[in-house]
Amino acid sequence: MKSMLGVRGVVMMVALFAFAATAAWSQQPMEKATAKTAPHDYPTKSIRLIDPFQSGGGSWVVARLIGQKLFEIWGQSVVVDNRGGASGAIGSELAARATPDGYTLLMATASTMVTNPLLSKVPFDPVKDFAPVVYTTLIPLIVVVHPAVPAKSVKELVSLARSQPGKLNYASAGGGTISHLAGELFKATAGVSMLHVPYKGGGPAIIELVGGQVQLQFGNMLIALPHVKTGRLRGLAVTGARRTSVIPDMPTVSEAGVAGYEVVQWHGVLAPAGTPREIIIKLNREINSILSLTEVRARLLSGGAEPHGGTPEQFGDHIKKDIAKWARVIKDAGIPPN
Incomplete structure (x- = not known):
């Protein structure tokens, strides 16, 4: 049995906040129906929270945590439905076309709403086709x-990449995702050449990295940090503007030698456009209360994620500003479309 589990089993066992598997949901009709839910009664049945990547990634961790807490509050199950593919576009479209009644939600990320739509043609509008609910986490x-890579700092990684142009490879959660853009921005800023290896989510990517099939990753801290702590991976730097309290001795990429480099991921909940305002407000209120819980904050902060919260309007403004920011970064860095 141990031999069958291998690296994949080890990785999934250390994923934060693992929960029991839930039953799969059937494909929803692509045409959006009229919402019939009476907002004051919401919710009266199970809610589907679509994670547009394969299980095991950062969005999966956050979705499971919030879903469990909503169940504890409402007594209605929240099924996290992993619909990976096309760098999050498949699951995101499924959510966009769902009945706007509050029973299908999306665990959105900067990858699905910002970077992938900027680099690829996606079958939805990240602003017009969704109603913002709440900005959950910044990370x-x-x-x-991988420990076999002979680089123990960002400067050593840059030197290694320059000495072997195009030979180092880095994994991402998929073409157009924030982890892909992080790698491309690193290449452009540091002046190095590396090979991009896309996967269908951060979970599969980290599994392959731990197994030695790829050499490095700009990974979501929620799923990468446990492997750094156990020595399965070596952490070189964090990509934010400042160091993180969970690993305060680890420098930022910018202070470690690639000046001006900054990339952050975010997660948040969206509903299909047209979802009743009363339902949006109710979801926003409950998820904000969840993010303020000491237990939830401790779990997220221990993984390097910063609980956020706020109003639906603030989240919508953030998405629009992030789209404008990354459009400039992509243009200035000369990052090609997928």
Whole structure:
């Protein structure tokens, strides 16, 4: 049995906040129906929270945690439905086309709403097709390498990449995701050449990195940090503007030698456009209360994630500003479309 589990089993066992598997949901009709839910009765049945990546990634961790807490509050199950593919576009479209009644939600990320739509043609509008609910978490990425990679700092990684142009490879959660953009921005800023290896989510990517199939990753801290702590991966730097309290001795990429480099990931809940305002407000209120719980804050902060919260309007403004910011970064860095 141990031999069958291998690296994949080890990785999934250390994923934060693992919960029991839930039954799969059937494919929803692509045409959006009229919402029939009476907002004051909401919720009266199970809620589907779509995570548009394969299980095991950072969005999966946050979705499971919030879903469990909503169940404890309402007594209605929240099923996290992993619909990976097309760098989050498949699951995101499924959510966008769902009935706007509050029973299908999306665990959105900067990858699905910002970077992928900027680099690829996606079948939805990240602003017009969704109603913002709440900005849940802000998290820097972490530059992690397999222990076999002979680089113990960002400067050594840059030197290694320059000495072997195009030979180092880095994993991402998929083309157009924030982890892909982090790698491309690193290449452009540091002046190095590395090979991009896309996966269908951060979970599969980290599994392959731990197994030695790829050499490095700009990974979500929620899933990468446990492997740094156990020595399965080596952390070199975090990608935010400042150091993180969970690993205060680890420098930022910018202070470690690649000046001006900054990339952060975020997660948040969206509903299909047209969802009743009363339902949006109710979801926002409950998830904000969840994010303020000492237990939840401790779990997220221990993984390097910063609980956020706020109003639906603040989240919507953040998405629009992030789209404008990354459009400039992509243009200035000369990052090609997918």
